[in-house]
Amino acid sequence: MFKEKKYVRDAKKIPKGFDTTNHFFEYLFNNKDMIWMGQNTNHLHKEDDIHSAMVESLKERQYSKYPPSEGFSELKDLILKDLNIDNQDILISSGGTDSLYLAMNVILQPKHTVITCDPGYLIIDNFASRFSNKIIQVPIYNKECGYKLTPKLLKENMDENTKVVVLIDPLNPLGSAYTKEEIKEFAEIAIANDIYLIHDVTYKDFAHEHYSVANYAPNNTITIYSFSKIFGMAGLRIGAMISSFEIIAAVKAIIINDLGTNIISQSGAIAALKSKDKWLDIIVNTTRNNQKLIKAMIDEIDDIFIINYPSEANMISIDIEKTGIDSDELAEYLLDKNIFARSGNYTSKHFGNKYLRVSFSIPEEEVKIFIQEFPKAISKLRKQ
Numbered sequence: 001m002f003k004e005k006k007y008v009r010d011a012k013k014i015p016k017g018f019d020t021t022n023h024f025f026e027y028l029f030n031n032k033d034m035i036w037m038g039q040n041t042n043h044l045h046k047e048d049d050i051h052s053a054m055v056e057s058l059k060e061r062q063y064s065k066y067p068p069s070e071g072f073s074e075l076k077d078l079i080l081k082d083l084n085i086d087n088q089d090i091l092i093s094s095g096g097t098d099s100l101y102l103a104m105n106v107i108l109q110p111k112h113t114v115i116t117c118d119p120g121y122l123i124i125d126n127f128a129s130r131f132s133n134k135i136i137q138v139p140i141y142n143k144e145c146g147y148k149l150t151p152k153l154l155k156e157n158m159d160e161n162t163k164v165v166v167l168i169d170p171l172n173p174l175g176s177a178y179t180k181e182e183i184k185e186f187a188e189i190a191i192a193n194d195i196y197l198i199h200d201v202t203y204k205d206f207a208h209e210h211y212s213v214a215n216y217a218p219n220n221t222i223t224i225y226s227f228s229k230i231f232g233m234a235g236l237r238i239g240a241m242i243s244s245f246e247i248i249a250a251v252k253a254i255i256i257n258d259l260g261t262n263i264i265s266q267s268g269a270i271a272a273l274k275s276k277d278k279w280l281d282i283i284v285n286t287t288r289n290n291q292k293l294i295k296a297m298i299d300e301i302d303d304i305f306i307i308n309y310p311s312e313a314n315m316i317s318i319d320i321e322k323t324g325i326d327s328d329e330l331a332e333y334l335l336d337k338n339i340f341a342r343s344g345n346y347t348s349k350h351f352g353n354k355y356l357r358v359s360f361s362i363p364e365e366e367v368k369i370f371i372q373e374f375p376k377a378i379s380k381l382r383k384q
């Protein structure tokens with residue numbers, strides 16, 4: 001008889017009124033009026049160089065050929081340059097997600113311990129649990145640790161089998177980022193204890209400062225790179241993993257997509273990196289301004305606050321615990337108003353009911369609709 005394997009719970013909670021999560025996402029996708037604040041995606045790019053490069057690739061019908069299996073050299077070089085990382089190898093993948101899975105697969109054995117944080121991006125924990133029997137989700141929902149897994153917390157939670165530590169920088173969902181000193185300290189701990197740091201830099205370009213741990217512990221780091229957020233290319237499913245030549249060689253032996261990553265996505269990604277100077281400031285400034293507008297609205301409402309303001313990413317989490325409102329209920333209420341935001345339960349096992357996560361790399365007009373609707377939602381649902 002078929003017996004399903006059990007892994008760390010991921011985020012696939014089915015919202016009320018839907019049979020499956022797939023039905024839910026299809027409903028969202030088909031609703032053209034939906035304001036998309038639920039996936040930290042970026043809706044601010046216009047018909048720019050990225051768009052033109054992909055149209056060109058389509059016109060030339062490049063898609064009739066297979067791409068080189070590990071990615072185009074031009075794209076690989078551009079990503080390494082963007083990260084300011086020398087002397088490491090890189091593999092292009094179908095999104096950071098693919099790379100996260102491969103990273104866990106290549107390093108972990110059942111006896112190993114993996115350290116992540118809660119709140120965090122739970123699919124990573126789920127992937128880790130497919131290869132290792134012990135996942136420690138360190139609670140970080142408090143000011144004392146700066147809402148992030150710190151080197152001190154890592155030392156307190158490590159055991160002799162710890163092999164992987166996940167650093168999401170800035171963190172989804174709280175937007176906390178690491179300082180240079182913290183990054184150096186993580187590097188020292190990793191080298192001294194033969195640990196791999198998985199540095200997920202998906203949101204790095206929204207932050208004021210960013211430091212690659214790969215520059216301090218090159219043999220102990222796997223960097224995870226995504227084109228889904230700052231580049232606005234989530235639906236194109238493209239990302240990368242960067243690590244030592246030894247690790248990437250081992251990953252090449254276990255990849256699933258042996259025939260390479262989508263050729264149109266790669267042409268868009270090359271154009272995205274080449275044109276980054278043209279659009280980066282516009283996107284970052286719009287996003288930061290949107291965050292300020294939301295903050296001003298939140299400050300007017302009793303009993304709620306933004307956790308870790310300002311966020312260094314394109315999302316914030318709003319603490320609603322004192323209102324007595326259930327975060328799933330709040331997300332459902334907003335969905336009825338065509339606003340897609342995320343219950344905290346999507347990114348936390350222990351604190352999920354305390355907060356709602358909203359992303360704001362969307363046009364200001366849409367943020368203004370959220371600003372009108374959110375206070376009404378709180379008044380209507382408030383229990384305390």
Ligand SMILES: Cc1ncc(COP(=O)(O)O)c(C=O)c1O
Nearest residue numbers: 095096097121172202226228239
């Ligand atoms: C921390 C983190 N890593 C990776 C991903 C997924 O990236 P991709 O779309 O490149 O697979 C997300 C998506 O939200 C994320 O928040």
